[in-house]
Amino acid sequence: MSPTPPSSVRRVACIGAGVIGGGWVAHFLARGYDVTAWDPAPDAEDKLRRLVTAAWPALEQLGLAEGASADRLTLAPSLAEAVADAEFVQESAPEQLELKRDLLAQLDAAAPPGVVIASSTSGYPMTDMQITAATPGRLVVGHPFNPPYLIPLVEVVGGERTDRAAVEWAAEFYGVAGKSVITMDRELPGFIANRLQEALWREALHMVANGEATVEDIDASITEGPGLRWAFMGPILTFALAGGEGGMAHMLDHFGPSLKSPWTRLEAPELDRALRDAMVDGCERAADGRTYAQLVAERDQGVIDVLRATGRLDGPAR
C-alpha cells in the first residue's frame, strides 16, 4: 500500500482548512509533522493561522512533540502542489457528496501513488465517495471529532473498493499520530459515535420543537448528569453499574419492560435472548476482571476528578 510506514510519515497534507480541516492542521503540527494545507477560500490562510494560534496554548498543555512548530505549516497555492510530496492526505471539505466525490478523485490523481487519502466526512459512506477515483483502493474514511486536536477519537472505515491494507495503514498511522482509533469492518451511515450522538441530538430537537424543554435544560441535563460519567466510562458500562452487583443482566431483566415505554421517539429493538447475552457478555469483557466494587470506586473517583477538573467542587452544585 503506502510507500511510507506509518511511523515514518513526516509530511501530511490537509485539504480544506475550516473548523475541522484547521483542527487537523493544528493536531498534526503539534505532533511534529510538516503540514501543507490547501483551501480555495480567499481568506483561508488568515483564518487557518488564527485557528492554529488560538489552539497552540492548548496544544502546549497537551504536550508538543519534539520539533513541533506552527512554522512548519505551509499554505499551497493549488491542490496538486499541496499533495505533491505528501505521505498522508486528510480531506476535510464541506459535507457535500458531489464535492467530496470530485475532490477525492482530484486528490487521487495528484497524490503520489499508494499514499493513503482519508476523508473527514461525518457520515458519507466511502463507497459513495470513491466511485469516480482512478485508484479508489487507497481512499478511506478517517472521521474525527471537533476539535480534532483535542478529541482523541477517529473512526476508520473503508468503502467497497478500498484495500484492506489502506484501512489498516490509516488506523496504524492515526495511532502513531496520537489519536484513539476505532476501526469499523463495515460501512454504517453516521459510523458509530455520530449515530449515538445524532440519536440524542434528534431527540433534543424534537423536545425543543414541541416546547418540552429548552436548549439550556437539555444541555444542563447532560453536563449535570450523564455527561459527567461519559467522559471516562461509556453509557453501557455505566448503565450496568446502575444494576448494582447484578450488573447488566439485572438491568436488562429489571428495565427490559420499560424499553417499551415512550421514553424518546426512538423505538427500542426486541430485547431477545441473543441481544441480552451480547450486552451482558460485552459488559463482562469491558469490566475485564474488575469487580463491581472496583468499578464503582473507579466511577466515583472519575466523577469526582471530573467535577474538580471542571470547577464544580467549590460551593454548591450549579
Added chain:
Amino acid sequence: MSPTPPSSVRRVACIGAGVIGGGWVAHFLARGYDVTAWDPAPDAEDKLRRLVTAAWPALEQLGLAEGASADRLTLAPSLAEAVADAEFVQESAPEQLELKRDLLAQLDAAAPPGVVIASSTSGYPMTDMQITAATPGRLVVGHPFNPPYLIPLVEVVGGERTDRAAVEWAAEFYGVAGKSVITMDRELPGFIANRLQEALWREALHMVANGEATVEDIDASITEGPGLRWAFMGPILTFALAGGEGGMAHMLDHFGPSLKSPWTRLEAPELDRALRDAMVDGCERAADGRTYAQLVAERDQGVIDVLRATGRLDGPAR
C-alpha cells in the same frame, strides 16, 4: 405546603435502600442530615451500610457538611416509623407502577401533614402514581442519577394533582441539599435526561443487535469522543461551536439536509423556521455574551482538564 422551610430541614426519610435509595442515603448523610431509612429486604441494612461505607471516602473528597456522619443513619423497623418525624421523604422503590402507587399512598398516610414526598422514579409520570394517595398535592418526582451522592442532577416535576407549591418546595430543598435542579413545568415520559440518554441507549442496542458495533466500540466512541465535551458543555452548545463563527445558525443551515440521512433509527423533526430559530436563540442565551473565541477557549481548556483528570494526558491516547 411543608411545615418546614427547605433550609431548615434536618430529618430526611429514605424509603427503599437499593442502589438509588442507598445513594440518596449517602448523599443526605454527607450533607449533614439525620437519615431514617426503611427497606423491606431482609439484608437491606447490611447492604445499605456497605454502600455508605464504600461511598464515604468519595463523599469526604467532595467535602462533608459540618456534623455529617454515617452514624446519623437509622434503619426503621417499619415504613410508618421511618417517616413519622421526617421533614422530607425520598421514595426509591423498584420501578413498578403498582408498587410505587401503593407505596406512595402508604407514605402519604404515614408522613406528617404537608411534608413533601418525592419519588426517584426514572420515568413514571406522577399523575399515574398519585391516584390512590389521600393528599396527592404533596407528591412530586425528584429523579436523580446514579450515583445520587455524586451526580448533581435532579429533575423535579409534579403530576396533575400536585400542588405547585410542593414542586417549588422540592426544587428549593434539593438546591439547599447540594443538588443541581431542573424543574419541569409539564410531565414527559422519561423526563429530559433519560429521554436523551435513552435515545442514545436504544441506538446502541440496535447496533449491538445488528452486529454493527460491539459494547466496547460503543463505550469507547463516547469516552474518547463526545463524552469528553459533555462533562462540562452540553451537546447543543458543543454542536454550535462546530459551526465556527457561524455557530448554530451555520450548523443548521449546513447540516440541516443531513438531518434526513439515516444516521440513527430516530427520525428527525422538520427543521422549520421556528425550530431553527429556537435552537439559535437558545444557543445565544446559553453563550450569555461569550464570544465564539471565548467559548472555544473554554471548551478546549475543559477537554484538557477532563483528559488530565481522567489520566489521559500521559502517553499516547488510548
